[in-house]
Amino acid sequence: xxxxxxxxxxxxxxxxxxxGVVHKVCHRPSGVIMAVKRIRANVSSKDQKYLLxxxxxxxxxxxxxxxxxxxxxxxxxxxxxxxxxxEESFDKFYVKVFKQSKRFNEAILCYFANCVIKALxxxxxxxxxxxxxxxxxxxxxxxxxxxxxxxxGISGQLVNSIAKTxxxxxxxxxxxxxxxxxxxxxxxxxxxxxxxxxxxxxxxSTGKFPYAKWRTPFEQLKQVVMDDPxxxxxxxxxxxxxxxxxxQCLQKDVHKRLKYDKLLVGFA
Numbered sequence: 001x002x003x004x005x006x007x008x009x010x011x012x013x014x015x016x017x018x019x020g021v022v023h024k025v026c027h028r029p030s031g032v033i034m035a036v037k038r039i040r041a042n043v044s045s046k047d048q049k050y051l052l053x054x055x056x057x058x059x060x061x062x063x064x065x066x067x068x069x070x071x072x073x074x075x076x077x078x079x080x081x082x083x084x085x086x087e088e089s090f091d092k093f094y095v096k097v098f099k100q101s102k103r104f105n106e107a108i109l110c111y112f113a114n115c116v117i118k119a120l121x122x123x124x125x126x127x128x129x130x131x132x133x134x135x136x137x138x139x140x141x142x143x144x145x146x147x148x149x150x151x152x153g154i155s156g157q158l159v160n161s162i163a164k165t166x167x168x169x170x171x172x173x174x175x176x177x178x179x180x181x182x183x184x185x186x187x188x189x190x191x192x193x194x195x196x197x198x199x200x201x202x203x204x205s206t207g208k209f210p211y212a213k214w215r216t217p218f219e220q221l222k223q224v225v226m227d228d229p230x231x232x233x234x235x236x237x238x239x240x241x242x243x244x245x246x247x248q249c250l251q252k253d254v255h256k257r258l259k260y261d262k263l264l265v266g267f268a
Contacts (some may be wrong), residue, residue, distance in 0.1 A: 003082060063123075090136035090141065097207075119149035124260065191259060
């Protein structure tokens with residue numbers, strides 16, 4: 001639909017970051033509730049590149065498992081990106097659940113996993129990109145229980161299925177081959193996102209990030225690259241099949257780590 005900045009009524013603030021602020025707004029002519037990411041004109045050229053890449057990928061996506069972007073407006077030099085409104089990100093959602101001494105049952109966890117894998121598979125198969133920043137804060141939930149992946153600002157274009165850029169992404173969720181690329185020739189593929197997905201699902205499943213906080217890059221190198229990968233506890237809360245599924249995602253040897261088509265078999 002057509003939209004002008006004067007048509008948008010701010011309801012509340014959803015968050016803010018280095019780029020600007022995100023508001024929940026109402027498009028008055030249609031009554032549609034949406035989220036608007038307002039990007040300041042003075043953001044760095046690097047941030048501008050990420051944000052425009054996010055816009056390109058989001059608008060090109062036709063997957064029900066990625067957040068829909070309606071378009072962009074320009075107002076007083078700022079860019080307003082209009083997207084569908086989601087209720088909450090998973091980094092906040094799972095904390096609320098575990099604070100009530102509750103946890104997600106395995107059927108719900110499998111539903112979450114299925115949605116994210118389908119989103120990542122779509123990005124790879126249809127748009128030829130890998131996300132490179134899979135983490136709980138980039139997985140969103142709406143009031144109807146729909147789970148969608150967002151934030152494609154640092155997604156990487158694949159050349160012969162390989163990406164090269166090392167610095168992109170959130171380091172706590174990075175795969176071993178991205179932290180220490182000496183064994184992979186400096187490149188990586190969709191299986192680096194599978195590792196990040198595995199860490200994310202382990203965190204949502206247990207209510208805590210699996211690694212202790214790193215004080216130095218060497219500690220990260222030792223824990224992620226050298227030590228055994230984290231595993232779901234054998235405490236009766238998870239089936240052997242689910243524990244094996246997460247274990248397949250967290251294979252340190254990238255060549256043994258499953259790709260999306262194999263991961264989706266368990267949800268068929």
